[in-house]
Amino acid sequence: MNIFRTLCFSLLFALTACAEADxxxxxxxxxxxxxxxxxxxxxxxxxxxSKQGSTLIKAESNLAGTVEIHSMTMENDVMKMRMLDExxxxxxxxxxxxxxxxxxMLFDLKQTLSVGGTGEFSLHFRNQxxxxxxxxxxxxxxxxxxxxx
Ligand SMILES: [Cu+2]
Numbered sequence: 001m002n003i004f005r006t007l008c009f010s011l012l013f014a015l016t017a018c019a020e021a022d023x024x025x026x027x028x029x030x031x032x033x034x035x036x037x038x039x040x041x042x043x044x045x046x047x048x049x050s051k052q053g054s055t056l057i058k059a060e061s062n063l064a065g066t067v068e069i070h071s072m073t074m075e076n077d078v079m080k081m082r083m084l085d086e087x088x089x090x091x092x093x094x095x096x097x098x099x100x101x102x103x104x105m106l107f108d109l110k111q112t113l114s115v116g117g118t119g120e121f122s123l124h125f126r127n128q129x130x131x132x133x134x135x136x137x138x139x140x141x142x143x144x145x146x147x148x149x
Pocket of ligand 1: 070071081082103104105
């Protein structure tokens with residue numbers, strides 16, 4: 001994708017396109033579920049929308065050793081979590097990461113997550129042209145009850 005990058009930096013119209021690409025993704029309703037002391041894992045939720053279509057390929061957080069993209073499905077009346085390599089964001093469609101569905105799973109938590117705290121996430125996306133970029137977002141820690149679960 002070096003050609004695309006070169007175009008971006010050398011042509012004015014392409015620069016405009018690049019600036020727009022950075023605003024392709026909108027994130028709303030993002031939060032991290034508060035944890036009990038000693039808990040090693042946590043989950044983060046948000047709504048993601050890509051105007052042009054994009055794919056979430058990786059997530060990192062200052063709160064955790066690793067972050068995985070997970071799905072949760074019912075199989076024979078049993079809830080199963082599965083790690084996804086990536087999460088497609090179809091153009092214009094809101095993809096909800098919420099309790100009981102997709103979520104970001106935090107492993108090796110470095111601290112207890114208390115209501116009122118925050119955590120920083122770096123989200124990596126790949127756009128339709130194969131270019132990757134990342135976004136840093138700050139998420140509040142909230143109690144699950146507030147969201148009706
Ligand atoms: Cu999970």
